[in-house]
Amino acid sequence: MxxxxxxxxxxxxxxxxxxxxxxxxxxxxxxxxxxxxxxxxxxxxxxxxxxxxxxxxxxxxxxxxxxxxxxxxxxxxxxxxxxxxxxxxxxxxxxxxxxxxxxxxxxxxxxxxxxxxxxxxxxxxxxxxxxxxxxxxxxxxxxxxxQVAWLTPQMDRLFVEGASGRRRFLDRLVAAYHPTHTREVNAYEKVMRERGRLLSEGNADPVWVATLEGRMAEHGVAVAAARLDAIQKLGQAIMESQSAFPRATLSLGGELEEDLLIRPAVDVEGDFCERLIQTRQSDARSGRTSIGPHKTDLLVRHVDKNMPAELCSTGEQKALLIGITLASARLSATQFGxxxxxxxxxxxxxxxxxxxxxxxxxxxxxxxxxxxxxxxxxxxxxxxxxxxxxxxxxxxxxxxx
Ligand SMILES: Nc1ncnc2c1ncn2[C@@H]1O[C@H](COP(=O)(O)OP(=O)(O)O)[C@@H](O)[C@H]1O
Ligand SMILES: [Mg+2]
CATH class of the missing domain: 3.40.50.300 (P-loop containing nucleotide triphosphate hydrolases)
Structure with missing residues (x-):
């Protein structure tokens, strides 16, 4: 058994x-x-x-x-x-x-x-x-x-390596306050792959591609909005917390997230959908989706040193990560229960x-x-x-x- x-x-x-x-x-x-x-x-x-x-x-x-x-x-x-x-x-x-x-x-x-x-x-x-x-x-x-959070020696390179590791780290943080976030990210990626497959095969039915783009925009904006909300809450928690570990400011480098700061979600969603239509041909050629929340980066700064995390020493970077993880755990204790x-x-x-x-x-x-x-x-x-x-x-x- x-x-x-x-x-x-x-x-x-x-x-x-x-x-x-x-x-x-x-x-x-x-x-x-x-x-x-x-x-x-x-x-x-x-x-x-x-x-x-x-x-x-x-x-x-x-x-x-x-x-x-x-x-x-x-x-x-x-x-x-x-x-x-x-x-x-x-x-x-x-x-x-x-x-x-x-x-x-x-x-x-x-x-x-x-x-x-x-x-x-x-x-x-x-x-x-x-x-x-x-x-x-x-x-x-x-x-x-x-909720499960972790820190490992491999994560020592989180701030100096590519954005995908930081995005994963970000999405784990977000899931602590938005328990449906992972599902939303998975749904977005699934539709994105489906659109990519159709475009690469050529001769795709434009109505079906447009349907997929509509869903991508819907899930994509939900993903971006949850990230923004989580980052704002976490940023506040870090500033309010008493910790022996350095404080970080967090922001998001992503078009949708930046757009959501200044415009209502419906407009951002409509615009994203429109741009997906415009990039169909180039996406078909490159085999990639050129825009969307799957490209977002988490930007971290060391507050007291007023310096981007990637320029801090390895020890400072580790301490920053511990600080973020502790603040997030503290916040999720109240938000998640x-x-x-x-x-x-x-x-x-x-x-x-x-x-x-x-x-x-x-x-x-x-x-x-x-x-x-x-x-x-x-x-x-x-x-x-x-x-x-x-x-x-x-x-x-x-x-x-
Ligand atoms: N798929 C696998 N099958 C069998 N052994 C594995 C597998 N993957 C890793 N190991 C072995 O697991 C052992 C313990 O690894 P690990 O848990 O990383 O040790 P540590 O106690 O240093 O953290 C290593 O010797 C590694 O070779
Ligand atoms: Mg080990």
């Missing part, structure tokens, strides 16, 4: 004893099957933050990646979904989480859809979502149950003792269940009883008592 099929697992009330501040949302238990280095594993956590320590290659990031699949998208490594399969495994990977939420215990599951169940050989990899034992058409609905699950992979090793202390204080104050990783357990001493400590060795995970 697949681990995704478990839905009525008895609750373990002992594990809900709060360690420190009572958490309102936490992963009580996580189970993995054929997930990267894990053939099968189960971790019972309870109402507590978690510190995972172990040598390089022990499987810490793999576990955080598994948790990141309790939100829509391709997870914290942005991996190809089939690469997540344990090498040599016969059945596809699956993750299941028993999650305590303000509405009670929920069972979330996700896993790769096997090739032979896809509609055609050339279909892209897909993963399903399961909620309380029912199949979902996509994991997008997980955003309505819990529960703070997000926070997956912080190898974050503390770069902070001095004082900053680490501040980070742990802020995390505690936000009330998130935090999953922290590192090679050196001593760096987490200040977490004290606020976390359960697990140690990875020889492919096994053991709790340090």
């Amino acid at each position: 697949s681990i995704l099929a478990h839905s009525n697992v008895p609750q373990n009330f002992d594990s809900a004893l709060p360690l420190g501040k009572a958490l309102v949302l936490y992963v009580d238990r996580v189970m993995l099957n054929n997930f990267r280095s894990y053939e099968s594993m189960e971790l019972n956590v309870g109402a507590s933050s978690v510190v995972l320590t172990g040598a390089n290659g022990a499987g810490k990031t793999n576990l955080l990646e598994a948790l990141s699949f309790l939100s829509p998208g391709r997870g914290l490594r942005q991996a190809r979904l089939s690469d997540v399969n344990k090498l040599g495994a016969k059945s596809p990977w699956a993750v299941a989480g028993r999650v305590m939420t303000p509405e009670g215990m929920r069972q979330l599951g996700s896993g790769l859809v096997p090739r032979h169940e896809l509609s055609s050989e050339t279909s892209p990899d897909r993963r399903i979502g399961r909620l309380d034992g029912e199949n979902l058409s996509s994991p997008a609905a997980f955003d309505e149950i819990l 529960a703070p997000p699950l926070l997956l912080l992979d190898e974050i503390v090793a770069h902070l001095d003792e004082k900053r680490r202390g501040f980070l742990f204080e802020e995390l505690y104050d936000i009330g998130s269940q935090v999953w922290l990783t590192g090679t050196d357990k001593s760096l987490f001493e200040q977490m004290g009883k606020r976390a359960k400590f697990f140690h990875f060795e020889d492919g096994k995970v053991e709790e340090d008592k």
Whole structure:
């Protein structure tokens, strides 16, 4: 039986004893099957933050990646979904989480859809979502149950690399205050691909193309409007927050978003639709859609240094990202009704003792269940009883008592 099929697992009330501040949302238990280095594993956590320590290659990031699949998208490594399969495994990977939420215990599951169940050989990899034992058409609905945010060493290059990484980061932030945002983004991209396909085939029915462009404009403006609203709220939250991490200003580099600042949404939508019609020929030639919210960039500045993030030092950029993530978590706690699950992979090793202390204080104050990783357990001493400590060795995970 697949681990995704478990839905009525008895609750373990002992594990809900709060360690420190009572958490309102936490992963009580996580189970993995054929997930990267894990053939099968189960971790019972309870109402507590978690510190995972172990040598390089022990499987810490793999576990955080598994948790990141309790939100829509391709997870914290942005991996190809089939690469997540344990090498040599016969059945596809699956993750299941028993999650305590303000509405009670929920069972979330996700896993790769096997090739032979896809509609055609050339279909892209897909993963399903399961909620309380029912199949979902996509994991997008997980955003309505819990929020998951993460920081990883790969994100150190977020401000200096291309816009797509920042746009993904932005859209995860937005989803914390607009739970239907991911669905809106997916819908926009789906229609955009459909239009692109029709245009590239030539001889497309203009009426059908226009219908698709109308839908693109509708979804596109909804995406842009949600981003604008989220950025404004988050910007305000950053300015009001007391944090040991530097403050950032956020803005959006995107035509639709800029247009929405000065004109009503209906006008922006009509205009976008018109421009899609005008760019049909050039889009058909280039095989790309030249305008739209799929090109938007997130622009970040370091307030105290009055400098764009990409010109700040690597350390300052990391600190800025932590600051944004903490402010967003704080805001989503009030807007969404529960703070997000926070997956912080190898974050503390770069902070001095004082900053680490501040980070742990802020995390505690936000009330998130935090999953922290590192090679050196001593760096987490200040977490004290606020976390359960697990140690990875020889492919096994053991709790340090
Ligand atoms: N698809 C896969 N199948 C089997 N092993 C994998 C797969 N992907 C990654 N691994 C292995 O998982 C191990 C643990 O990785 P990781 O979780 O990143 O370690 P760390 O504890 O340093 O974060 C690595 O040795 C890597 O080779
Ligand atoms: Mg790692």
